[in-house]
Amino acid sequence: MDRYICIHGHFYQPPRENPWLEAIELQDSASPYHDWNERITAECYSCNSASRILDTEGRILDIVSNYAGMSFNFGPTLLSWMEKYAPDVYRAILDADKKSMEWRSGHGNAIAQVYNHMIMPLANTRDKRTQIVWGIKDFEYRFQRFPEGMWLSETAVDRETLEIMAAHGIQFTLLSPHQAFRVRKIGAEKWKDVSGGRIDPTRGYVYKLPSGRIINIFFYDGPISRAVAFEKLLNRGEDFANRLLSGFSDARKQPQILHIATDGESYGHHHRHGDMSLAFALNYIESHRLAQLTNYGEYLEKHPPTHEVEIFDNTSWSCMHGIERWKSNCGCNFNVHPGWNQEWRTPLRNAFDWLRDQIVIKYERKAKEYLKDPWEARDEYITLLLKRSEENINNFFERYAIKTLNTDEIVSALALLEIQRNALLMYTSCGWFFDELSGIETIQIIQYAGRAIQLSKKVFGDSLENAFLDKLSQAKSNIPEHKDGAHLYMKFVKPAIINTKKVGVHYAVSSIFEDYPESTGIYSYSVTREDCHQAETGKMKISVGRISIRSEIIKETERLSFCVLYLGNHDFNGGVRTFFGNDEYESMKDEILTTFEKGAFSDIVRLMEKHFGMHNYSLKHLFKDEQRKIVNQVINATIEEFEETCCGLYENNRSLMGFLQQTGMSIPRTLYTAAEFTLNRNLKKALENDKNIGRIQNILYDVKRWNISVNTMDLEFLVRRKIEKAINEMHKNPSDFNMLQTIEKDLNIFLLLPFKINLWQVQNVYYDMAKIIYKEFLLKAKSGNADAIRWVEMFRQIGHKLSFNLTIVLSET
Template sequence: MKRYVCIHGHFYQPPRENAWLEVIEQQDSAAPYHDWNERITAECYAPNAASRMLNEEDKIIDIVNNYSRISFNFGPTLLSWMEHHAPDAYAGILEADAVSLKACGHGNAIAQVYNHMIMPLASARDKETQIKWGLADFEHRFQRKSEGLWLAETAVDMATLEAAAACGVRYTILAPRQAKAVRRPEEEGWQEVNEHQIDTTVPYKVMLPSGKSIVVFFYHGALSKGVAFDGLLNSGALFAARIVDAFQHTSNPHPLINLATDGESYGHHHRNGDMALASCIHHLDKEEVTLVNYATYLDEYPAVHEATIHNNSSWSCVHGVERWRSNCGCSDGGLANANQEWRNPLRQSLDWLKELADLIFEQEMKGRCAHPWQLRNDYINVLLKRDKATVDALLDTYLEEELETSDRELVVRLLEMQRNAMLMFTSCAWFFDDIGRIETLQVLQYADRVIQIAEGETSKEILRDFLKMLSKAQPNAGDFEDAAEMYLQQIRSKRLDLNSVAMHYAAASLFEDSPEKLQLFNYTYENIFFERFESASLKLSVGHISVKSRVTYYERPFYFAALYLGQHHIIGQFANAMDGDRFESMYIEMRDAFRLNQVSTMTEIMQRYFGDHRFSIEDLFRDQKRKVLQMLMEKDLELAQLSYKEIYDRSYDLVNKMRTSKIAIPRLLRRNMESVINNEILLFFADDQSNISRLDYLSEEVVRWKLKLERELLAKETGDWLHRRFLSLITDPFDIEQLDLITRAMLRVHDMDVQPELFQAQNVCFTYSREYADVAHVEGWTEEQLVRWKVKLKAVAALMGISL
C-alpha cells in the first residue's frame, strides 16, 4: 500500500480597506498592531513561511517554509495587501509554490473565489466573475494557472461547480457532509452517504449537466476538526500519529488522507500552531507516507469514483447556506442570548441594492459597450495594475471607438460600482453574532460606495428605500435602534468625496514638513498654489489645488485657507469655485492679517470669502488625525519627561534611603521612577543606541527597585533593535564588537524579564550563524582571534535560541 497525505490550509482575511481610500485604517481591536491583517500576519502568515524546528532543548535547529509542504490557498484581497505591507511573507508564499512546482510537477497553491462570496447565493454572472477574478489574480501572482479552486466556506451547488469547470478548474475541496451519494467504478447504482460513511481517501468525479466534470476531494472530517477545535496542534508528534493512524481504517490500495482547515489555525487560533505543523511534517517524513498536493495525487490516481453533492451546502453551517441569509442558529457564541434575525434583512437589503446596481450598469452601458459583463470579467486587469495604460487598453478593447473621454470615465465608475457591489457580499458579514461587528460594517461601507456612485450617475433616489429595508435588522448589542440608524451614524456620516479628500489635504498641510509630497492614497492632486506661514503660536496655509480620484476619475478644484490656533484647534474654510482675482485678494488679506497676529480678522476674512464651507481637525483621515494629535502632544510629552526626570534625580537619594530603611516608598514617586526608567530603556532601543553601560545601569535599576515595565512595547522595540543589529552583521560578518554588544544587551533584557519579539531577528541570525559558523579562515586574523570570535558567535546564537 502506498500512502499519501495532503494537508490543506485556507488562508483568508476579509477585505478591510476603507472603501474610498483603499487603505486599512487603524483598528484598535487589533492592538498592539495597526490592524487585523498586520496582527494575523505576525501570528500566522509570516511564521508559516519561516517556521522553527526545535530540538529537545527547545533550540532552533532549522527554519522551514511550511507552505512548500502543504496545499494552500490565500484570499486574493489578502495577497494584495501582503504584497505591499508584508513583502517578506508574501515572497515566502510565492517561493513555496515555486519550490513545490519544481519538486512535484504541480504547485501547492490553488486559487480562491475573489472576495469570499457565498457562491450558491450569487447570480450566475457573479459566480463567473468571482471565479475568473480569482483565477486571474492567482495567475498574476504565481505566474501559472491554478488547477484547483477554493470555494468560500466550501459553499457549493451544481451551478457553482459548472461555472468552475467552464473556467478550466480541475478540482475543489469539500466537507464530507456535502457528499450526497457515491458510485464506485464497477457499480451502476448509487449509494447514499453521510459524513461518517463516505470514503475520503479517494477523489470523486462529479458529472455536470453540461457534460463536463470536476473532481472533488472530501476532506477527513475528524482530523480536520481535531486541528481546528480539539487540540491536535498541541503536539506535532501527536498530530502526525493521528494522521498515520487514519490509514488503518481504509482498504484503498493507494489512500490519500487529506484534511482542510482555516489556515489561521496554524498560528492565529492556536499559538505556535505553525511549529506544530512543521513538527508534524517532520514526523511524517519519518513514516512510510508521501506528502503531496491534490494535483500531484490526481496525476498518479485519476478520479474513477463518482459523487453527487448536496446543493446549497457548506462546511460551517449544518443548515446548508442559511448562516448567510437567516436565523439558522449557527453562530460564534460571542454574545449570550443573541439571535441572528438580522441576517435576512441584511441579505435582502444588499440583494435589492445589487439588483439595482446591475440594472443601472446594463442601462448605462447601452450604446457604450456591447459586452458589459465580459468587460467586468476583465476589469480584474485594472485591479491588478491600476494605471492609465491598463485602463485604456481595457476600454479600447470593449468600448465603442467614438466615445468621449467623459463616457469612458463613466464606464470606469460603473465598473467600480460593480466591484463594490460584489465586495459587499463578503461572507464574514453574516458569520458572527451581531450586525454591529467590524465585518458587517465593512460590507455596509461597500454598499454606501455603491449608492454614492449609482446616485451620482443617475437620477434615482436609492438611499431612502435601502434604509427602509435595512431598518428591519435589529442589532443584538449597542445603542442603535436598528441597522439603518447604525448605518447612518457609523457609515453614511463618514462617507468621503473629493471635498473630504481636499479638506484632509488642507488640514494636514499645516503640519507636514513637505506638503507637496503628502500622500492622498487613491487620489492625486495638482498643487496650483500653496503657501504656509508660521509664527510662535500660529500656522496658516492658503492654497488652490485640483483633486482627482485615481479610481473613478472624478475631479474637482478646491480653494482653501486653514488656520492652526494651537492645541487641536484648526479653523478651515473652502470653496470649489473662486476666480483668480478674488483668490489673490483673499490670500493677500490673510497674509497681512497673519503677520499682524490678528486672529479675529483672519476668521472674518475666511467667512467673507468662503461662507459656511468649513473644516477642522475632525476632517483628517483616521490615521493622519492620530499622527497629527501625537505630533501636537510631542512638546508636552517632552516637558513631562523632563519634569519626571527632574523629580527622579532630586528624590533619588531620599527614596533610596527609604528603600534601605525598609520604609514604604510613596506611590507617586514609585510610579514616577517607573515612568522615567521605562522611557530611558525605550529610548535606548528605539534610538538605536550602543552605549551598553547605560543599559547595564537601567537594567540594574529595574531589578533593584522591582519596577513594572511596559513589556509589550519593550518586546517590540528590543526585537526591532536586535533585527537591525543582525542586519548590520550580514554586511560586516566579523564585527566582534557588534557580537559583544548584542550579547550584553540580550543578557540585560533577560535580567529585566523582557521577552523580545525575536521572529525577524532570529531569521537573520539563523542565516548568519549557519553561513559563518564553520568558517576556517578570516584574512588578517590569528587562529586565536578566530576561535574567540566563534565562541562569541555561539554565545549569541544560544541567546537567540539557535543551536549551532
C-alpha cells in the same frame, strides 16, 4: 508507498480597507502593530514562511517553509494587501509554490479562491461567474500559472457553482464530509448513502455535472481537522503527526490520501507556535518515511478517482443548517450574549439584494454607452484591479470600449465598474458570520454598499440611498443604542464617506505640519500642489493654497483652493472649495494673508466664512493615521513637561521609598506610579540609545526592587525592531565587524530583560547568512586570515545566543 498525506490551510482575512481610501487605517486593537492584517501576518503568515524545527533542548535545527510542504489557498484581497505591505512574506509564498512544483511532479501547492469570500449558493449566476473568473485571474497574476483547484468560501457549494468552476477549467475543490450525499464506483449502478459524514475521506471523487463536465472533489478528514482547529492538537508536533497517521487503515487496499483542511490561521495565530507543530509533523512524517507528502493536483494525476459522488446542495462547513448562517437566524452563533438573536441577517441580505438588482438595471443601461459587453468588461476589470497603470487602462478600453473614450467618459466607465466591484464586496461572508449587526465586519460590508450608492448617484444622477435605508431599517440591532441598520449607516457609514473635498481638507490641515513635495499620494488619491503660501507668528500659522486632486481609482480630477488657520494646540479653522479661477483665488489669498500679517485673527475667521462658507474643518476631519501623528506632535510639549515632573518626583523621593520599604511601610500610590512611569521611560531610552550595560542593569535592579510592571509589549517591539535593523544592515555589509560586535553586545543586553524578545526575523537573517556568507569567511579563516577568524568566532557566538544548534546549522561547512 501507497499512503499519502496532504494538509490544507485556508488563509484568509476579512477585507479591512476603507472603501474610499483603499487602505487599512490605524487599528488600535492590533497594537503594537498598525492593523490586524499586519499583526496576523507577524503571528502566522510570516511564521509559516520560515518555521522552526527544534532539537530536544529547544535549539533551532532547521528553518523551513510550511507553504512548500502543505496545500494552501490565500484570499485574493489578503494577497493584494500583502503584496504592498508585507512583500517579503508575499514573495516567500509565491516562491514556495514554485518549489513545490519541483517536488510534486509539476503540481503547485497553491490553489485559487473565489474572489472576496462570497457565499456562492446565495449569489446570482452572474456574480458566481465573476467571483470565479476574478479568483482565477488573480491567481494567474500572482502565481504565474493556471490554478488546478479552487477553494469555496466556507466550502459553501451548489451544483451551479461547480458547473461554472468546471467550465472555467477548475479540476477540483475541497468539501466537508458532511456535504457528501452518496457514492458509487464508476460504472456501477448502485449508490451508497454516506450522509452524516460517513464518506471515506482517503480518496478523491468525481462529480458528474448536468452539462457533461466533471469536477473532482476531496472530502477532508473531519475529526482530525476539528482536532487541529478546536482541540489543541497543535500543542505538540509529534502528537499531531501521530494523529494524522492514525487516519490510515490497513483494511483499505487502495492508495490512501489522508488530508485535512482548516483555517490557515490555526498555524500560529489561533494556536501560538502552531506553525512549528506543522513543520515538525511534516518533517517527522517525511524523514521517517511514514507516508508521502503530496498535494491534490499530484495525487489526482497519480491516482485518478475510481468512485463518483453526489453532494448536498446549499451546504457549508460552518453551518449545520446548510447556508442559513448567511441569511437567517438559524441558531449558529457564538452565544457570548444570551438573549441576542440574528434576525437582522435576513433583512440585511434583502437590502443588499435590492440594491444589487437596482444597480444591475442602471448599470446595463448606462454601460452600453461606453462598453461593448458590460458584463464581459466587468469580468475583465480584475486586470485593472491588479495593476491600475495608465497602460493597462488604455489597453482595457481598446479591447472593451465601443469607441475611443474621452477623459470624462473614462471616468464614468471606471465609476460604473467600481460600482459593480463594491456591489460584489458587500457580499463578503464575514458580514453575516458573527452575532451582532453593529460588528466591525458587518459595518465593513455596509460601507461597501455606501460606496456603491455614492458612485451610483454620481453616474446615474439619482440616489438609491433613501430606499436602501428604508429596507436596511428592518435589520434590528441587539444593542438598543444602535437601533437598526439605517441608524448604523447614518452613524458609522455616512460620516466615513470621502470625496475629493475631504481629501483636500486632509491635505490642507496636515500641510501645517507636513512638508509635502509638489506631488504626493494620499492613499488612493494623488495631490499636486499648484500654489501655496504659508506664514506664521508665534504659535499661529496660516496656509493658503491651490491643489489638484486625482482619484487613482476612477481617474477623476478636481481643483481646489484652501485656507487653514492654526491657532495653537489642537485649535484649527479651515476651509476648502472648488477652484473657480485665478482672479478669485488671488483676491482671496491676498486678502487673507494681508489680514494675517496685521494680526487681525478674528477677521480671518470672518474672511474664511466669506470665501469658503460655513463648512469649517479641523483635526477631527483628518484621516486616522495622520490625525494621530499630528495630535502627537501637538501634545508632545505637554507630555514632556509632565514626564519631567513625574521623573523629578521619583528621583527626589527614591531614598524615601527605600526607607519605607526597609521599615515595612507601604509606598504611597503616587510615588509608586511615578516610579513605574520613570523606570519604564528610562528603560526605553536606555534601550534606544545607551550601550552601557551597567546603566540598564541599574534600571532593571530598581524595576525588581519596587516590583514595577514593565511595559512589555512596547519595549519588546522597540527592542525587536532595533536588532532587526542592525542584522539587516550586517546582511548587506557582512564584512563590517563593528556591526557584528554591536549585535553581539545588544543580544547580551537583551538577555538581561525581564521579558522574551521575538527574534524570529533576526534568526531568519542569521540562517540565510549561515548558508552562504559564513562559508566564505570560514574558508578565509582556514587559510589563516586573522580578520576572518575573528568574524567566524563572533558569528558563532551570535548563533549560540540566537538558540541555534550550531553543530547542525553550520555542519555543512
